[in-house]
Amino acid sequence: MAQSLETLTAALLMAAKSAGADTADAIAVDGTSVSIDVLNGKLEHAERSEGIDIGLRVMIGQRQACVSASDTSPDTIQTIAARAVAMAQVAPDDDSIGLADPAQLASGWDAEALELYDPAPEPDPATLEENARRAEAAALATTGISQVQSASSGYGQRRIHLATSNGFSGGYARSSISTSCVAITGSGADMERDYYGDGRIFAADLESPEYIGEMAAQRTIERANPRKAHSGAYPVLYDERVSSSLMAHLLAAINGDSIVRGSSWLRDGLGEQILPTTMSLIENPLRPRTSSSKPFDGEGLPATPRSIIKDGTLTGWTLDLATARKLGLQSTANASRGTSAPPSPSVGNIALTQGDKSRAQLLADMGTGLLVTSLIGSSINATTGDYSRGAAGFWVEGGEIKYPVNECTIAGNLRDMLATLIPANDARSHLSRVVPSLLVEGLILA
Template sequence: MTDRLQSLTAALLDAARRAGAESADALAVQGAAVSVDIRAGKLEQVERSEELELGLRVLIGGRQACVSVSDTSARTLEDMAQRAVAMAREAPVDPSVGLAEAGQLAHGWDIAALELCDPTGEPAAAALEADARAAEAAALAQAGITQVEASGSYSTRRMHLAASNGFSGGYARSSRSVSAVAFCANADGMERDHAGEARIFQTDLPSATDVGTLAAERALARLGGRKPATGSYPVLFDERIASSLIGHLLSAVNGAAIARGASWLRDALGQQVLPSGLSVIEDPMRRRISGSRPFDGEGLPTARRAIVQDGILTGWTLDLATARKLGMASTANASRGTASPPTPSTSNIDLTPGSFSRADLIGQMGTGLLVTSLIGSAINGTTGDYSRGAAGFWVENGQISHPVNECTIAGNLRDMLLRIIPANDARAHLSTRVPSLLLEGMTLAGT
């Protein structure tokens, strides 16, 4: 199938040249997915989808345009190229756009070493249904659970990128997952929570029974929630949602935001943004991890890099265009779809773990809030002001006391990130590995 995608991208480049493009790149993506959903003990839905998309970007005199289609006929490819060239001629001039130089391109990568696609192949729908039913049964086995929604799914995605600068490369990904949402109720109302697991290799997927049991335990623990007191308290971001804090930092160092001057870290290069001893490392070459990739969306070789080193911000996340705007070199972080030009984005991320367990941090925080879910968002990308709805558990004298809901936590990200204390509970299989994070002195709005 990769050969077919390669042939389609080559045909698109040929069509672009005939249409008058000075340079071009083409992306072909083919995917298939099957999912089985169980609800209230009944088979609710079985879906299978297949898609093939082609994207063409053409460049003429500092102008660019992108066109995408799902029809692979020769006539469509010719029409697609002509439309793209016509659009590019009307686009504004942008001196930062352009393909990579030949010497910048990736070559000789070992895609097999990354193990991004399970060779086992697609499982039968019956096997996915069995996963969903096992998760449902495990959740319902917990006293107090009234209803469960469970799913089993599998997907594959193949891509090939080619450009007129000589780059040509592709790879495939696969994923199998199982998830469950459990519902429960008492006199105070209804609660729900979920659990889910996904892996590239099907043999790595944890037990569906464990997934269902965890979803039920999480839901039952939330019963009887109430608002916390308003004031300034330590807040512990559970590992389930702690990555969102580092996600805000990653958004702030994205080259697109920096080039616009619209980031709360726009003047922070070379400054301390995390406590000393903590680093944020991007590693796109981790084996059997969903975010791994041997080259970026512009054909540049990816490599491990430090975004924050020992607390100091060391660089932006850049594609070719944002790098040119800032007078820097690309960090090989271009990401793209079939209908849009490249933009900067990160792959696998690691925050330095701490030496404490989550239980240790709960004991240290005294009285405060353990946050397990976040609701809504009011993040000012320019100033870093942070305000989010939250739910979780109240901690009293270093012990979890009772569930909490309907509260708001607030602060400023620049100050918040300088005070984080990490636990050591990040899950190894995740693309973004961030442990639970304790922050002192956040503002809580409750009763």
């Protein structure tokens, strides 16, 4: 019988102690992934993977090392523990290294309340293939679609268990299911494409394959016969499907690793107004049925909601134990952990304050400018916040969409951009990043 993940992590800790480690933490992850691709109504590709990965971090004084493996035999566990200790003995000293104080560790969590795992039976490959086929057929049935580039459906599940030598042991499971479609209109050099997809934890929540195919087709047809955008300073409306990228740039700037290095354009922004005073940015790792929810972080600290930005003001950084110690602060329980590397800070679920206007109303307010639905490439200066990205979308005049545009560049500075945000009310609440369409004033288009 296969060992439980809890048993594996306990064995790793025991081996680390026997090999000479002062302290250690261990993680075990097992999972299944199934992916199905359909083309022209026929199965094109099917893939399934299963496996268990284990990871061990050992600490000797203020030195650490990490080792991982996909073999869980007792001999392998003993071997990787000995190797980790040998590596730690020659690693450089780092005063920020160390496990959490036992009083900081999570206890009494309820992983089931987060609804991260669908208890329904795993869908068989034929069901996933049928979902992809139905999405493709719906797209091809739409007038103006010349072909479907891809239609896919997938399922995944995994279990995670974390244990530390100072008393923490806990795990949880999560699952996911998805369907997506990429449609093409036109031919030759005049081809345009777009996509739509949906991913959920529970299969019952997934949008229908027909809707996914129809949405991919509709978006694609809207992009037919694009023109060039005007050059100059114009307002830009980031559609909900790409608006979260602005928050991603902000979150990268407040990540503890960037702050410790002094390489962030927000390194001096703590306590300053970053967004309009009507807007807040909330992280909630305990939101049910959301892909990035979790009961505890990668170092065993309890996951708790926090206001990253409150009423426009930046309240704190995103920290794990190491970055918090380097800055003389407390961890925000944002440690992310894989099997092959030490923890590092990262953010999961976020929600930005929504406005009281629809996207159409914001288009009317902007008058003339650009509606962005796709971003291409990225040139972001992490130190200054200077921003430049390729974009495609729609030209707007008189508050109405006039024609599609592509091959344009939008440029500005993130500090200035975030300070002028005007949110719509169209964010999708089931996503990990709940961010509505965002209107930004005065960007440079070329």
